[in-house]
Amino acid sequence: MVHSATSKWAGKISFGKVVVYAFMYLFALIYMLPLLWIIRTAFITSDKAINLFSLSWPTFENFKRIWLAAPFAQYYFNTIIMVFSTLAVQFVLITMAGYAFARLDFFGKNILFTLFLTQMMITADVLIMPNYSFMGTLGLIDKRLGVILPFFASALGIFLMRQTIKTIPYELEEAAKIDGCRLPRMLIQIYVPLLKPVYVAFGLISASYQWNNFLWPLVMINSVDKRPLTLGLAIFAMSFETGAQWSDVSAATLLVIAPLLLLFLIFQRQFIESFAHSGIK
Amino acid sequence: MNRRIRKKWKTTFLAWGLILPSFIFLALFTLYPIANSIFMSFFENNLSVAAPRFIGLKNYLNLPKDSVFIQAFINNLIVAVCTIPTSIALAVAMALFANKVRVGKAFTRIAFFHPTILPMVAAANIWLFIYTPIYGLISYINPQLRLLGSSGTALWALIIMLIWKQAGYVMIFYMSGLQSIDRELFEAAVLDGSGPISTFRYITWPLLRPTTIYVTIVTLTNAYKIVDHLYIMTKGGPGNATNMLLFYIYQVGFDFWDVGKAASMTVILIVMLLVITVVQFFVQDRRTYYS
Numbered sequence: 001m002v003h004s005a006t007s008k009w010a011g012k013i014s015f016g017k018v019v020v021y022a023f024m025y026l027f028a029l030i031y032m033l034p035l036l037w038i039i040r041t042a043f044i045t046s047d048k049a050i051n052l053f054s055l056s057w058p059t060f061e062n063f064k065r066i067w068l069a070a071p072f073a074q075y076y077f078n079t080i081i082m083v084f085s086t087l088a089v090q091f092v093l094i095t096m097a098g099y100a101f102a103r104l105d106f107f108g109k110n111i112l113f114t115l116f117l118t119q120m121m122i123t124a125d126v127l128i129m130p131n132y133s134f135m136g137t138l139g140l141i142d143k144r145l146g147v148i149l150p151f152f153a154s155a156l157g158i159f160l161m162r163q164t165i166k167t168i169p170y171e172l173e174e175a176a177k178i179d180g181c182r183l184p185r186m187l188i189q190i191y192v193p194l195l196k197p198v199y200v201a202f203g204l205i206s207a208s209y210q211w212n213n214f215l216w217p218l219v220m221i222n223s224v225d226k227r228p229l230t231l232g233l234a235i236f237a238m239s240f241e242t243g244a245q246w247s248d249v250s251a252a253t254l255l256v257i258a259p260l261l262l263l264f265l266i267f268q269r270q271f272i273e274s275f276a277h278s279g280i281k
Numbered sequence: 282m283n284r285r286i287r288k289k290w291k292t293t294f295l296a297w298g299l300i301l302p303s304f305i306f307l308a309l310f311t312l313y314p315i316a317n318s319i320f321m322s323f324f325e326n327n328l329s330v331a332a333p334r335f336i337g338l339k340n341y342l343n344l345p346k347d348s349v350f351i352q353a354f355i356n357n358l359i360v361a362v363c364t365i366p367t368s369i370a371l372a373v374a375m376a377l378f379a380n381k382v383r384v385g386k387a388f389t390r391i392a393f394f395h396p397t398i399l400p401m402v403a404a405a406n407i408w409l410f411i412y413t414p415i416y417g418l419i420s421y422i423n424p425q426l427r428l429l430g431s432s433g434t435a436l437w438a439l440i441i442m443l444i445w446k447q448a449g450y451v452m453i454f455y456m457s458g459l460q461s462i463d464r465e466l467f468e469a470a471v472l473d474g475s476g477p478i479s480t481f482r483y484i485t486w487p488l489l490r491p492t493t494i495y496v497t498i499v500t501l502t503n504a505y506k507i508v509d510h511l512y513i514m515t516k517g518g519p520g521n522a523t524n525m526l527l528f529y530i531y532q533v534g535f536d537f538w539d540v541g542k543a544a545s546m547t548v549i550l551i552v553m554l555l556v557i558t559v560v561q562f563f564v565q566d567r568r569t570y571y572s
Contacts, residue, residue: 024378024389028385031392031393031445031449034445037410037418092302093302096299096302097304106289106292106295107290115312118555119307121557122551125527127315129318129540130314130317130321132535133317134309134313134314149306152306153305153307214402214509215508215509230400238513249406249410250410264395268394271394272394275394275397275398275450275453276457
């Protein structure tokens with residue numbers, strides 16, 4: 001590991017090393033600037049926000065105003081409903097399919113698996129146009145169900161499931177079979193508890209994808225009361241023509257990203273590990 | 282039929298039953314739309330015709346004559362060519378630092394990785410604010426700077442934002458790549474009197490090659506899919522200076538209602554993504570990720 005190599009060099013604290021470290025700390029701080037600036041602007045009144053160096057006591061005025069100006073509570077509700085119903089369906093479906101691909105030897109396995117893999121490359125974002133016209137046929141335009149339906153089958157989820165189930169000793173399953181345990185009960189009682197890390201990893205990826213999804217809900221949803229947060233935020237932000245309303249837009253942006261940021265601060269390690277899996281997509 | 286084949290058919294039946302629910306959604310919302318795009322791309326289907334009319338390859342033949350399509354295509358290439366190497370360079374530096382640093386480990390990871398989890402719409406809002414003349418952060422350099430407003434600079438302003446959004450994501454792959462390198466190699470290098478720079482050049486970087494190939498593929502496909510920021514920041518303008526393929530598909534499909542043309546562009550995008558996948562299949566040592 002790199003660590004140990006460092007400790008060898010750590011003995012001599014060279015001038016070069018100090019410069020590199022100082023530079024990287026500074027770089028990390030600069031990387032945070034956009035976010036810090038949005039947070040700062042969200043908490044001060046707009047007349048003071050214009051001057052970069054003016055600071056004042058934080059105020060919730062901006063949040064109060066925007067909460068009344070646009071139905072953010074409804075947007076929140078919509079996003080949460082969409083995120084969790086997608087997750088619920090995905091968890092069931094990927095467990096079933098993941099088990100089949102990991103444990104069963106059947107005709108058409110490779111072809112079927114390859115078909116699922118196409119979804120990792122050609123994601124729903126690319127297919128907005130044909131999916132929209134199909135949703136028209138199904139009568140699901142301007143329905144929340146229509147927004148989440150294309151995500152019920154997840155190739156990434158099935159893939160992660162398959163990989164993890166393969167690492168679980170087969171003896172566990174055989175022991176259960178001898179005890180007369182049937183497949184549904186075996187999946188729930190033996191596999192599901194062992195697969196918790198996959199649910200967490202996949203859940204974080206899938207939830208943040210749904211939370212952040214924008215272009216697809218933009219084309220699908222017309223009614224104000226069905227908008228998810230991203231769409232609500234975009235339309236709210238674009239209703240301002242001048243730069244003078246930036247405190248409001250900053251507050252609204254912060255309102256939308258706050259849950260994600262909080263989750264990320266708490267589960268930092270899990271987030272980073274989950275996203276490392278998501279690269280397969 | 283012997284018993285083994287009979288048993289396999291029984292397993293097949295069970296397996297298909299388990300996969301069927303997923304497969305239905307895959308078929309309806311991935312496979313069928315792909316087939317449908319190919320089919321629709323052979324028809325003239327827009328506001329000027331009453332019913333879709335078969336025109337063969339004409340939608341495809343017209344695309345090279347469409348200057349906006351060419352512009353979007355080139356813009357996608359510019360974005361890919363500019364963001365990928367820069368993101369990789371930054372990500373390697375970040376990963377080396379994040380793996381080594383002792384003081385403020387969590388801070389550095391949060392600092393570098395947080396843009397990844399932000400919605401593109403929120404990131405776009407933040408950077409639109411930064412780029413706003415008179416009010417934005419950029420105005421402290423020069424209040425009259427209109428980076429997004431002029432066609433010469435708008436694409437570059439977006440590229441900077443995309444690098445900011447993406448580098449932390451790339452970093453996590455290099456972090457695990459670095460952790461998988463055998464520590465004895467570094468120790469041997471230090472014993473041989475190799476300095477940090479030559480260790481990186483002759484040991485670390487070559488051993489990170491699988492990660493680099495893999496990350497290039499992922500970011501390349503992402504470069505064709507990420508368009509949310511355009512809706513907020515530029516709408517593809519000024520002119521079409523910042524338009525991209527997927528955003529242009531959206532405009533042609535939903536603003537101009539030219540379904541046939543949008544379908545033909547969707548097919549081009551699909552083909553490009555498939556080509557990238559096939560290239561990945563041959564270039565990458567598959568054991569690295571598919572074991």
